[in-house]
Amino acid sequence: MPKKVDHDARRRELTDAVCRITLRAGLGSATFRQVAAEAGVSVNQVQYYFGTKEGLLEATQEHxxxxxxxxxxxxxxxxxxxxxxxxxxxxxxxxxxxxxxxxxxxxxxxxxxxxxxxxxxxxxxxxxxxxxxxxxxxxxxxxxxxxxxxxxxxxxxxxxxxxxxxxxxxxxxxxxxxxxxxxxxxxxxxxxxxxxx
Amino acid sequence: MPKKVDHDARRRELTDAVCRITLRAGLGSATFRQVAAEAGVSVNQVQYYFGTKEGLLEATQEHxxxxxxxxxxxxxxxxxxxxxxxxxxxxxxxxxxxxxxxxxxxxxxxxxxxxxxxxxxxxxxxxxxxxxxxxxxxxxxxxxxxxxxxxxxxxxxxxxxxxxxxxxxxxxxxxxxxxxxxxxxxxxxxxxxxxxx
DNA sequence: CGGTTTCTCATACAGACGTACTATAACAGC
DNA sequence: GCTGTTATAGTACGTCTGTATGAGAAACCG
CATH class of the missing domain: 1.10.357.10 (Tetracycline Repressor, domain 2)
Structure with missing residues (x-):
């Protein structure tokens, strides 16, 4: 198993980005691209850790x-x-x-x-x-x-x-x-x- | 003044469409196209009576x-x-x-x-x-x-x-x-x- | 050290978005 | 009846959306 990464921590960083964007400009502005930019990562990384947008929002709610x-x-x-x-x-x-x-x-x-x-x-x-x-x-x-x-x-x-x-x-x-x-x-x-x- | 139309009534029909869509699929689904389809009119009619989307939502809130x-x-x-x-x-x-x-x-x-x-x-x-x-x-x-x-x-x-x-x-x-x-x-x-x- | 798995990125795509534009039909006033 | 304002429809444009795909870097296992 190569390149161990703390998945939970990564996910949390991204859902935190969702929260910051929502606070600043509303939930509608929390797009994959905006979230990726806010967290300083690529768009695909958001996909990678949540799969779909629904997954991202569910995780955000949970966190x-x-x-x-x-x-x-x-x-x-x-x-x-x-x-x-x-x-x-x-x-x-x-x-x-x-x-x-x-x-x-x-x-x-x-x-x-x-x-x-x-x-x-x-x-x-x-x-x-x-x-x-x-x-x-x-x-x-x-x-x-x-x-x-x-x-x-x-x-x-x-x-x-x-x-x-x-x-x-x-x-x-x-x-x-x-x-x-x-x-x-x-x-x-x-x-x-x-x-x- | 040609073709008198009750603007308030028309606007209300459209904001009602916004409400029905929101109830059914969430506010995010209340797009110009969806609202127009729900009200059975053209997309431009929504533009014509509210100008911008922000105007549509403000009127909806008011109504x-x-x-x-x-x-x-x-x-x-x-x-x-x-x-x-x-x-x-x-x-x-x-x-x-x-x-x-x-x-x-x-x-x-x-x-x-x-x-x-x-x-x-x-x-x-x-x-x-x-x-x-x-x-x-x-x-x-x-x-x-x-x-x-x-x-x-x-x-x-x-x-x-x-x-x-x-x-x-x-x-x-x-x-x-x-x-x-x-x-x-x-x-x-x-x-x-x-x-x- | 080579191979496999895990991760990251960049780019591409089809569709939907808000909005601008143009043309046409309907009515009011002269 | 003609003219000009108002209302409606259709369509086109540029941008952004979520998602799919392919290629490359990094680290562990044998």
Missing amino acids: VGERSIERLMSWIEATDGSARAVLGAFLKSFVPVDEESRMAMLMYVALYTEGVVEAMGDPSANPTRKTEVEMMYATVLEQLQRGPLQKDVDAEAEATLLTALGPGVGLYVLDGTMTAESAYATVDHHLDRLFVT | VGERSIERLMSWIEATDGSARAVLGAFLKSFVPVDEESRMAMLMYVALYTEGVVEAMGDPSANPTRKTEVEMMYATVLEQLQRGPLQKDVDAEAEATLLTALGPGVGLYVLDGTMTAESAYATVDHHLDRLFVT
């Missing part, structure tokens, strides 16, 4: 997802481990505050449409995201049940709301209609109401 | 926004006019339940990215959406202040949360990770907590 989870984990590790703090970290990880998180949120939205359209044609396709969100919901619910909660809080209903709140504020912060501070304040205010301090 | 507002108004008119009911209608209008609302939500997301990327390059550009959301927030706040609210409710903080909740649940329902019933229940549950019944 962005992994990055987001990593970022979430580092947020959680920075807390004291209380349910309240973990949920706060979870929700705040959706808020785009720096270049990286802004990129993650943008890629999420940019790739979202294609997934939805695809899923409409074939509802059985792409179960990844569905289970992903189900895991999100389960995690939120689990943390809520750790408590201590206020008396009249319905954990399951609140879990649904919190799961939707993350992307909701994320979108508004991304397009500049809400400041990150306001998003944080909203999250904190709501959690304050749920938990006994 | 979709108008449709959404119309739908929201009809939702509100079906209520008893109480603050609680109006807010419920407002939030539920984001939930895609039929072909039309699903299309509206999808178009919203599909066109969102380009707006964000554009706004990043020139933050002063595209103030439409910003004021749009500010109006949304103002409306929600206004309704909240009509009350009657529970004792310890911070109207401004809740207004921010509710404004983010609409698109949040809308996204999840659109991609099938949440049922419309669940979204409705979440909205109702939260409003129940805010208002004195």
Whole structure:
């Protein structure tokens, strides 16, 4: 086996190029040629590592997802481990505050449409995201049940709301209609109401 | 002035074609040729009424926004006019339940990215959406202040949360990770907590 | 050291893209 | 009825797209 090359690393460099281009000029500008130029390689290398464009975009989505989870984990590790703090970290990880998180949120939205359209044609396709969100919901619910909660809080209903709140504020912060501070304040205010301090 | 033609109506037919194509195959498939074929007219007619592709997409976004507002108004008119009911209608209008609302939500997301990327390059550009959301927030706040609210409710903080909740649940329902019933229940549950019944 | 596999590049291709251009049909006003 | 504006269609152009192909460099195995 000649010329060992770290395929995963190479692929990641290329999907990173996709993200940078998308951030700068939109997903429509992420063509094979543009991606190759951005990464400083030949067009064929993109073909070689992904085969087709669909493969490139799928890998990009996957990598962005992994990055987001990593970022979430580092947020959680920075807390004291209380349910309240973990949920706060979870929700705040959706808020785009720096270049990286802004990129993650943008890629999420940019790739979202294609997934939805695809899923409409074939509802059985792409179960990844569905289970992903189900895991999100389960995690939120689990943390809520750790408590201590206020008396009249319905954990399951609140879990649904919190799961939707993350992307909701994320979108508004991304397009500049809400400041990150306001998003944080909203999250904190709501959690304050749920938990006994 | 020869051959009077209702320009607005013609333009709307064409932007409707854009929406149908996007729903079926994604925004990337909404090319001049495809749009012309979908509407049953010549390619040049699309050029004639919008000039450039950017013009076509801008008009599409505008039309979709108008449709959404119309739908929201009809939702509100079906209520008893109480603050609680109006807010419920407002939030539920984001939930895609039929072909039309699903299309509206999808178009919203599909066109969102380009707006964000554009706004990043020139933050002063595209103030439409910003004021749009500010109006949304103002409306929600206004309704909240009509009350009657529970004792310890911070109207401004809740207004921010509710404004983010609409698109949040809308996204999840659109991609099938949440049922419309669940979204409705979440909205109702939260409003129940805010208002004195 | 030769051979095989892995990698990289450059180029070619057919098709689709947005747009410009020209010509023709339809109506309004004199 | 003629004239000029408006609307529509058809087509051509240059560019860019994703992908296929062939040729060459690099490294491991025997």
